[in-house]
Amino acid sequence: MKKTTIALVALAALVFTQQAKAQTSENATSQTATAAPAAEKVTWDGFDQSWVNGNDRRDSSVFHIPFFTPSILIDCNFTHSFNDPADHTVVGSTALSRNDEMVISAVNLGGDFSYGNARGRIMTQFGTRSQVVPRNDLSPYRGQYDLADAYRYLDEAYVGYHFPNIFYGGMNIDAGLFMSYIGLNSYYQQENWEYQASYTSDNTPWFFNGIRIQMWLSKSLKVEPWIINGWQSYGMFNALPGLGCNITYIPKENIKMLTNDYWGTDAAGLIGRHRFHSDNSFFLRYYNHRESKSVSRMAFTVTGDIGFEKGDGVNGFSDDAVKGPAQYFASIMAYNKIWFSHNHCGVYFGGGWMTNPGRYLVLAPTGDASPFPNPYNPTQTVGTHPFTENPGDKFTGWDASLGLSWTPNQSVEFKVEYVHRQADVNYFAGHGGVTSPSGYTYTPIPGTGWAPDLVKAEDRIVAAFLFRL
Numbered sequence: 329m330k331k332t333t334i335a336l337v338a339l340a341a342l343v344f345t346q347q348a349k350a351q352t353s354e355n356a357t358s359q360t361a362t363a364a365p366a367a368e369k370v371t372w373d374g375f376d377q378s379w380v381n382g383n384d385r386r387d388s389s390v391f392h393i394p395f396f397t398p399s400i401l402i403d404c405n406f407t408h409s410f411n412d413p414a415d416h417t418v419v420g421s422t423a424l425s426r427n428d429e430m431v432i433s434a435v436n437l438g439g440d441f442s443y444g445n446a447r448g449r450i451m452t453q454f455g456t457r458s459q460v461v462p463r464n465d466l467s468p469y470r471g472q473y474d475l476a477d478a479y480r481y482l483d484e485a486y487v488g489y490h491f492p493n494i495f496y497g498g499m500n501i502d503a504g505l506f507m508s509y510i511g512l513n514s515y516y517q518q519e520n521w522e523y524q525a526s527y528t529s530d531n532t533p534w535f536f537n538g539i540r541i542q543m544w545l546s547k548s549l550k551v552e553p554w555i556i557n558g559w560q561s562y563g564m565f566n567a568l569p570g571l572g573c574n575i576t577y578i579p580k581e582n583i584k585m586l587t588n589d590y591w592g593t594d595a596a597g598l599i600g601r602h603r604f605h606s607d608n609s610f611f612l613r614y615y616n617h618r619e620s621k622s623v624s625r626m627a628f629t630v631t632g633d634i635g636f637e638k639g640d641g642v643n644g645f646s647d648d649a650v651k652g653p654a655q656y657f658a659s660i661m662a663y664n665k666i667w668f669s670h671n672h673c674g675v676y677f678g679g680g681w682m683t684n685p686g687r688y689l690v691l692a693p694t695g696d697a698s699p700f701p702n703p704y705n706p707t708q709t710v711g712t713h714p715f716t717e718n719p720g721d722k723f724t725g726w727d728a729s730l731g732l733s734w735t736p737n738q739s740v741e742f743k744v745e746y747v748h749r750q751a752d753v754n755y756f757a758g759h760g761g762v763t764s765p766s767g768y769t770y771t772p773i774p775g776t777g778w779a780p781d782l783v784k785a786e787d788r789i790v791a792a793f794l795f796r797l
Contacts, residue, residue, distance in 0.1 A: 415761030497544030533560030605635030653720030679728030
């Protein structure tokens with residue numbers, strides 16, 4: 329009986345083995361007969377974009393980990409204002425926060441996850457930028473749960489899926505918190521030529537919260553529609569989402585053009601007020617000889633923005649006795665950078681101009697000059713002497729900067745920069761500061777005899793220390 333059982337088991341194993349071999353042979357024949365799908369094409373494949381203002385400076389990541397590519401960024405600065413404000417507060421900047429102190433502006437940790445066509449990205453943010461940037465978003469005042477604190481320590485967090493073999497280079501759909509491209513500069517200072525951004529960039533959004541669809545339509549063209557909560561807003565101000573689109577065209581390695589266009593209703597409670605904004609940039613690398621020990625590369629970029637708000641008391645580009653005063657945004661900025669010594673050293677210079685009647689995109693001063701609502705007393709603003717942002721309030725400014733950079737390797741950069749900024753109204757922190765007579769927050773604000781010291785101009789020196797891995 330045992331011998332019979334063993335014989336039957338051996339026979340069954342032999343039959344199974346022969347069937348498996350036959351199936352394997354059939355699969356191999358089928359795979360041979362059907363050609364393997366061609367590798368997916370890559371937009372801008374082979375183009376060096378490390379020279380572009382707002383792009384990653386590295387040629388590759390040092391990490392080679394399956395399913396995950398880490399990112400580590402550290403951004404520190406030391407800045408001195410010749411106005412010498414007593415409270416050390418910087419007004420009108422998202423890159424800088426305090427004078428005459430070593431400041432940890434941003435520590436970003438995270439990276440990109442991928443498995444098959446599934447994708448995700450998480451980047452945290454710690455340091456002063458987690459306080460400076462979210463304060464310019466008033467959408468958390470609507471409803472319950474503090475979105476500013478809930479999202480404060482994230483600068484990117486999204487989940488997505490890559491659809492291959494659609495269009496030229498596939499398509500991504502991502503949902504969550506992602507970076508804005510409006511205003512040319514990157515949110516990460518490691519990717520920018522200058523440290524203190526010109527008005528055009530500093531007064532446009534750094535982030536969007538919503539859905540983006542990235543479509544690579546040809547080797548040179550990407551189109552990216554957005555459906556988002558609003559203009560740099562964690563939440564939504566009114567009933568409608570914001571809509572926008574980025575179009576990026578790179579016909580050659582040394583030329584890049586893009587446009588970002590946005591429409592939304594971003595004035596809290598004013599459902600009839602609509603905002604439109606168009607941001608347009610051109611990049612040209614007009615000299616490139618990396619092997620040269622002297623001048624190794626030269627590039628130029630220019631950006632122009634135009635936009636307006638209309639409805640519920642304001643009237644776009646013109647004053648109207650019935651519809652309200654003009655409320656619009658117009659700006660331009662241009663920069664040039666020259667690299668030396670195999671692209672390890674550089675000098676850059678440039679500046680810009682902005683006008684914004686209604687001040688709806690002007691970075692509001694902080695402290696006792698803050699016009700933001702007081703969450704503990706809805707009838708008051710945070711500051712007792714607020715910088716006004718009423719319809720028709722004028723604001724025009726210009727800026728210029730000159731800087732030197734040294735990049736000993738692709739992971740570290742040191743910058744020294746001189747910046748002049750000017751406005752036609754009192755706006756920047758003067759010697760008295762914007763906090764209190766003593767400069768400390770615990771000093772009571774007197775009813776009379778003191779006000780935030782705002783002045784029309786400032787000159788400053790910035791030293792920046794940047795690391796990326």
